Amino acid sequence: MKYDVVVIGAGLAGFSSALAAVELGKKVIVVAKGLGNLYSSSGYIDFLGYYPTTTSWPVTNPLQALEGLVSENPEHPYAKVGKESIIRSVNAFLKASGEMGLSYAGSLDSNLLMPTAAGALSPTSLYPGANGKDVKKAREMVVVGIKELIDFYPLIVAQNLERQLGKKVEALWVELGLDLGRELNSYDLALTLEQEKNVIGLINKLKSWGVKDKLVLIPAVLGIKDWQQVINRLESQLECQVMEIPTLPPSVMGYRLAQSFMHYLKKKGVEFIIGHPVVHVDCRAGRCREIAIETAAHRLKKIAGEAFCLATGGILGEGLQVFPKGIREVVFNLPVKTAETHSLEDFFSLEEQPLALAGVMTNEFLQPVDVETGEAALTNVFVAGATLAGYDPFLEKSGNGVALATGYRAGQLAAGGGKVNE
Amino acid sequence: MTNKVQVVVIGGGATGTGILRDLALRGIDCLLVEQNDLATGTSGRFHGLLHSGARYVVKDLHSAVECIQENKIIKEIAPDCVEDTGGMFIATKNDDLSYVDKWLEGCQRAGINTQEVSPREILREEPALTPDIVKAYLVPDAAVDGFTLAAANALAAVKLGAQVKTYTKVIGFKKEKNKICGVYLKDKYTGQEDLVSCDYVINASGAWAGQIAALAGQVINITPDKGVLVIFNHRITNRVLNHLRPPGDGDIFVPHGSVTVFGTTSKMTDNPEDNEASREEVLALLDEGTHLIPELKDIRLIRAFAGVRPLYQPDGGEVGREATRDFSIIDHQALTGLEGMISVVGGKLTTYRLMAKAAVDKVAPFLGNDKPCITHKERIYAPVPKNTGKDAHYLCQCERVTKKMLDQAVQNKERFSLSDVRRLTRLGMGPCQGTFCTFRAGAYYHETRGLSPEAANKLLKDHIEERWKGSKAILWGQQAQEAQLTRGIYLGLLNLERLDSDSHEI
Numbered sequence: 001m002k003y004d005v006v007v008i009g010a011g012l013a014g015f016s017s018a019l020a021a022v023e024l025g026k027k028v029i030v031v032a033k034g035l036g037n038l039y040s041s042s043g044y045i046d047f048l049g050y051y052p053t054t055t056s057w058p059v060t061n062p063l064q065a066l067e068g069l070v071s072e073n074p075e076h077p078y079a080k081v082g083k084e085s086i087i088r089s090v091n092a093f094l095k096a097s098g099e100m101g102l103s104y105a106g107s108l109d110s111n112l113l114m115p116t117a118a119g120a121l122s123p124t125s126l127y128p129g130a131n132g133k134d135v136k137k138a139r140e141m142v143v144v145g146i147k148e149l150i151d152f153y154p155l156i157v158a159q160n161l162e163r164q165l166g167k168k169v170e171a172l173w174v175e176l177g178l179d180l181g182r183e184l185n186s187y188d189l190a191l192t193l194e195q196e197k198n199v200i201g202l203i204n205k206l207k208s209w210g211v212k213d214k215l216v217l218i219p220a221v222l223g224i225k226d227w228q229q230v231i232n233r234l235e236s237q238l239e240c241q242v243m244e245i246p247t248l249p250p251s252v253m254g255y256r257l258a259q260s261f262m263h264y265l266k267k268k269g270v271e272f273i274i275g276h277p278v279v280h281v282d283c284r285a286g287r288c289r290e291i292a293i294e295t296a297a298h299r300l301k302k303i304a305g306e307a308f309c310l311a312t313g314g315i316l317g318e319g320l321q322v323f324p325k326g327i328r329e330v331v332f333n334l335p336v337k338t339a340e341t342h343s344l345e346d347f348f349s350l351e352e353q354p355l356a357l358a359g360v361m362t363n364e365f366l367q368p369v370d371v372e373t374g375e376a377a378l379t380n381v382f383v384a385g386a387t388l389a390g391y392d393p394f395l396e397k398s399g400n401g402v403a404l405a406t407g408y409r410a411g412q413l414a415a416g417g418g419k420v421n422e
Numbered sequence: 423m424t425n426k427v428q429v430v431v432i433g434g435g436a437t438g439t440g441i442l443r444d445l446a447l448r449g450i451d452c453l454l455v456e457q458n459d460l461a462t463g464t465s466g467r468f469h470g471l472l473h474s475g476a477r478y479v480v481k482d483l484h485s486a487v488e489c490i491q492e493n494k495i496i497k498e499i500a501p502d503c504v505e506d507t508g509g510m511f512i513a514t515k516n517d518d519l520s521y522v523d524k525w526l527e528g529c530q531r532a533g534i535n536t537q538e539v540s541p542r543e544i545l546r547e548e549p550a551l552t553p554d555i556v557k558a559y560l561v562p563d564a565a566v567d568g569f570t571l572a573a574a575n576a577l578a579a580v581k582l583g584a585q586v587k588t589y590t591k592v593i594g595f596k597k598e599k600n601k602i603c604g605v606y607l608k609d610k611y612t613g614q615e616d617l618v619s620c621d622y623v624i625n626a627s628g629a630w631a632g633q634i635a636a637l638a639g640q641v642i643n644i645t646p647d648k649g650v651l652v653i654f655n656h657r658i659t660n661r662v663l664n665h666l667r668p669p670g671d672g673d674i675f676v677p678h679g680s681v682t683v684f685g686t687t688s689k690m691t692d693n694p695e696d697n698e699a700s701r702e703e704v705l706a707l708l709d710e711g712t713h714l715i716p717e718l719k720d721i722r723l724i725r726a727f728a729g730v731r732p733l734y735q736p737d738g739g740e741v742g743r744e745a746t747r748d749f750s751i752i753d754h755q756a757l758t759g760l761e762g763m764i765s766v767v768g769g770k771l772t773t774y775r776l777m778a779k780a781a782v783d784k785v786a787p788f789l790g791n792d793k794p795c796i797t798h799k800e801r802i803y804a805p806v807p808k809n810t811g812k813d814a815h816y817l818c819q820c821e822r823v824t825k826k827m828l829d830q831a832v833q834n835k836e837r838f839s840l841s842d843v844r845r846l847t848r849l850g851m852g853p854c855q856g857t858f859c860t861f862r863a864g865a866y867y868h869e870t871r872g873l874s875p876e877a878a879n880k881l882l883k884d885h886i887e888e889r890w891k892g893s894k895a896i897l898w899g900q901q902a903q904e905a906q907l908t909r910g911i912y913l914g915l916l917n918l919e920r921l922d923s924d925s926h927e928i
Contacts, residue, residue: 042915119875122917150862151858156878248858315903316903321899323899342902343895343897343905346890348887
């Protein structure tokens with residue numbers, strides 16, 4: 001089988017590549033060995049939360065800060081794709097998310113401070129529309145914990161928020177009376193909140209506490225599919241505002257984004273083969289002809305393409321594999337830029353972790369290049385997302401932003417058949 | 423606290439807590455001081471092997487005999503602290519088989535039961551082993567939890583009226599003429615200094631014994647000897663695994679809870695706090711280990727650390743592996759005329775009770791006490807019992823730690839770190855190394871203990887930093903991935919690195 005664009009990887013970068021290519025009318029397939037880390041992510045799309053990384057002051061206008069970053073840090077993935085590409089990816093995503101029924105909101109011009117499950121405030125640019133509420137402006141807030149959930153503790157959230165916002169924040173525990181005989185994670189709980197009786201139970205508990213006119217902060221467990229309706233019901237019946245807080249993996253907000261995006265792409269005609277790793281690549285004269293994935297019973301399935309997007313993730317997503325002496329890119333064995341040391345003294349350091357900076361180096365067309373010479377190693381392969389070198393997503397809060405922007409750009413370039421610089 | 427006791431014990435490892443319990447059982451009024459938490463020195467930084475003695479039979483028969491006797495006693499009195507896994511000694515086709523005969527003869531002389539098993543049979547039971555086995559023997563080795571053992575000894579002593587002061591450093595001794603009559607202490611949290619008067623001091627501070635003795639103007643020739651250990655993310659074998667060859671590096675694997683501890687090395691160091699393992703040391707250790715477990719390098723490492731053996735050389739004798747594993751009681755009066763102090767040095771965890779007995783036998787007569795040692799007759803209990811049944815709501819899923827266990831771990835404690843809790847419960851010791859449970863435990867204690875948010879943030883962040891220390895030298899393979907997951911959660915999702923905390927450092 002032959003495709004115009006073969007996307008390897010099913011995280012946000014891969015989806016974004018597929019979106020760009022399918023928008024340009026190309027025949028696209030996504031192959032991935034697993035479901036990707038989007039499922040454990042917050043579901044927020046942070047573009048740039050802190051710059052430079054050593055500062056503790058959040059970026060207020062990411063677009064402005066990005067201009068500085070692009071000129072000061074040419075090795076950063078944002079610098080490779082440039083400001084215009086970043087803006088295009090945001091517009092495309094916002095439009096698509098509306099069509100997916102997710103209705104993301106926000107813009108690159110400002111960061112909204114989102115409360116985290118520890119009660120810190122995290123700057124983010126794009127978020128599910130229902131979460132577009134500003135905790136700085138809210139008059140009265142109550143953080144609600146659900147006893148059955150092992151991963152959310154309202155009192156610490158409330159007290160940390162109080163310190164930062166300088167206003168009173170209430171904390172409340174509710175018990176839904178679900179006796180499943182074990183602790184529940186967010187996904188488990190979100191499944192139970194797909195059931196009418198449990199939603200009613202939650203509404204009644206909140207009603208008896210009194211949340212009218214307040215901003216209710218609740219862990220993101222309000223259903224897997226019908227969460228927007230659940231939020232609407234809570235808001236209308238309790239006359240309050242509701243905002244979900246993303247939780248530790250398995251993160252329901254990440255799950256909703258991943259599922260919706262994949263279904264949307266499928267509807268647009270993108271094919272998917274998930275669950276099988278790429279085990280073989282056929283590259284000749286600087287171009288990749290085809291890849292082979294391993295399917296059941298070790299059978300090889302060959303997939304040929306005009307161009308390829310490599311979006312297999314970084315170390316966490318297993319696109320990069322770390323060895324005691326070096327790092328390997330797992331699909332094409334591309335040259336990887338590494339650091340001499342693997343780790344800093346302190347975990348919570350505001351310096352970038354050397355291991356996080358490692359990755360595949362590219363030129364401005366996102367083609368992988370030789371670390372020494374800067375020559376493109378493969379001209380019809382475009383690299384996106386966490387596989388890229390040169391940034392620490394967790395420290396600067398840019399993981400999903402880089403994935404979206406570089407993914408979209410890679411998809412567009414791949415749709416051109418990899419003839420960008422020929 | 424009362425500022426006068428009969429005996430001050432310095433050091434909260436197995437030996438010190440063992441001495442405290444022995445003193446208390448003989449009705450002697452005593453206080454233990456420890457500069458950190460219990461078992462934070464060598465007692466918490468070793469492979470956790472309750473020796474059968476088989477490792478020492480060829481070179482050090484006397485130690486071997488002590489080991490097998492104590493092995494039986496500890497299994498009897500401290501079942502909470504021991505997992506009776508049994509042990510095995512494996513010789514491969516690359517090993518010197520003439521050693522096997524010497525070893526068997528030694529085991530017989532020491533009174534250690536050995537049972538030969540065919541290579542085929544042992545491979546069936548322990549499929550991770552190398553197929554190159556030529557000889558396999560079962561011995562009564564076991565896994566012992568050094569943290570719980572020290573805590574259980576201390577708890578037993580406290581129930582009898584003894585006192586324990588952790589995070590308290592000895593900063594000097596009060597002498598009258600040439601006799602110790604008190605110990606100056608400093609609280610590491612508050613900085614407050616204090617004097618405790620006493621009739622006798624027992625220095626059981628292990629690798630720190632030389633430093634403590636120096637405060638009293640005494641010289642002890644301790645050669646701290648560093649041993650590197652690593653932890654793998656599951657139980658590779660069901661039994662303790664020993665390489666049947668002259669004791670060397672990388673020849674012991676001990677299953678503990680949900681993980682395996684593997685070690686060790688032997689290298690002189692001048693610093694008893696030299697407890698970090700380097701990448702090179704770990705890689706060398708792994709090379710050795712593949713002789714017994716061929717797939718070792720594919721198994722996920724979750725931690726690397728080092729402990730320091732307090733080897734004692736009275737006359738500047740052998741060092742490292744050649745040094746005796748025997749213990750000594752140093753009578754400072756006999757050596758220099760200083761009265762009121764002994765130092766207990768050398769030895770190993772398996773024989774801690776024997777060392778305690780010898781120390782107390784030495785000191786009791788000075789206090790007019792002629793009661794016999796009965797530490798081998800009475801059971802000791804873990805302060806935090808394992809969760810045995812009904813409660814299936816785990817806060818730490820790797821090591822099955824419940825909220826109730828967290829409550830028990832901090833009972834009667836004014837202040838604590840999650841590391842203190844970990845040592846009593848195994849919270850965060852499993853495959854995820856605290857990635858999930860640290861957040862939960864920090865928030866849980868914030869609420870149940872009424873901590874300030876600053877204190878709770880610090881509690882949580884300190885524990886992540888502590889786990890990171892053991893992980894940063896081994897960031898490759900799946901552990902590199904796990905480290906990124908932990909960063910994804912604590913930095914990416916929770917944004918904790920920039921949330922201020924302002925409680926004091928200790």
